[in-house]
Amino acid sequence: MKVNKLSGLSLNKRLAGLAFVLAASAMVASFVAPEGLKNENERRPFISVVTLANAIKNREEFLLIDLRDAEAYEEFHLPSAENIPYDSALAMDFESKVIFYSGDDYLAKRLWEKRHESLGPNTMVLYGGVHDWYEKLLYPELPINIPEEHKTMVNQVIELSTYYGGQIEFVESQEVLEYYEYDLNKKYWPGAKRTNGLVRKGC
């Protein structure tokens, strides 16, 4: 009976019905499981530049690995970092606690995607890589008027920036604080920052 009813409808009406069903279930899904299935059981490997800067300063025990090539490493690297370029790191085994970083997240992400099962729970990746270390820790922008609830965190950034020989630029905007408030457990990889190559635009 139901089949007969359906076959009586035009193709357009059937497609409209399909769109309705998919959209209605999308609405239900976004209330029942707003995050979808993508985050289930997925361990986030990120460590923030602030946490890492504290860890280096406190001389905590871990191996900090720079995945970029030797030339980039010579030009600038994080204090206490060792240079193990991506290709070599791909084939190595690590026993102790390891923190990886690359220029942006590109190499670290490739490594994590290829190796995260074999690297074990002691592995972490620096969120934002050298780029964020430079922009958000060494030479960060911070608001002139710091809201009370952010004071502890901002003071920590100022202290770390000074400790590592950076310099702070004070700006009007409060939005610059957003970065430091990220919950990295919920964060996805930041978009690859490609400087040369295709610039993606809409039509």
Next chain:
Amino acid sequence: MNGPFYENGWIGEEASLLIALIIGLAFGFFLERAGLGSARKLAAQFYGSDLTVFKMMFTAIITAMIGVYWLSWFGLLNLDLVYLTPTYVMPQIIGGLVFGIGFIVGGYCPGTSCVASATGSIDGIVNVVGLLLGILLFGELYPYLETFYNSTPLGQTTMVQYFELPAGLMVFILVMVALGGFWLSEKFEALNASNEGE
């Protein structure tokens, strides 16, 4: 393996361009097959006698939207990496009006003028030439337009972020608007057709 393939490094630049070419050809082909290579059909949109453009474009939008929503929900597509054209309210309203005037006067939008040119239509080719000259003119005038061009920015924003609604609810609302719009436009077309018959 999840998307976007290019941003996630699954495919390189060459493969990305090749896929873009194939999708572009398919896009043009289906535009032509939907009848949008004809200036008469496109202009009829504005006279209310044939709303194919509206129905086709809105169908494409909600189809893509439903696909993107579900792919992202299942974890197959990372929306953070999908490029969004930044919103600039005033420049885009003015741009939309200029675009609309060009559309009704010329009879084509940029995509359909290329489609019409491919079928050998002379007015299509003239439109494409005009399009290129327009781009050149805009480029030359850009220093004078720059302040306006960058005014009233909202950044890379989506309706979900702007209205702070759950993504699925926004999908549902837009699909309902589309289906309602399709129903009304068919009524409207029928009305116009019967008026013409009299």
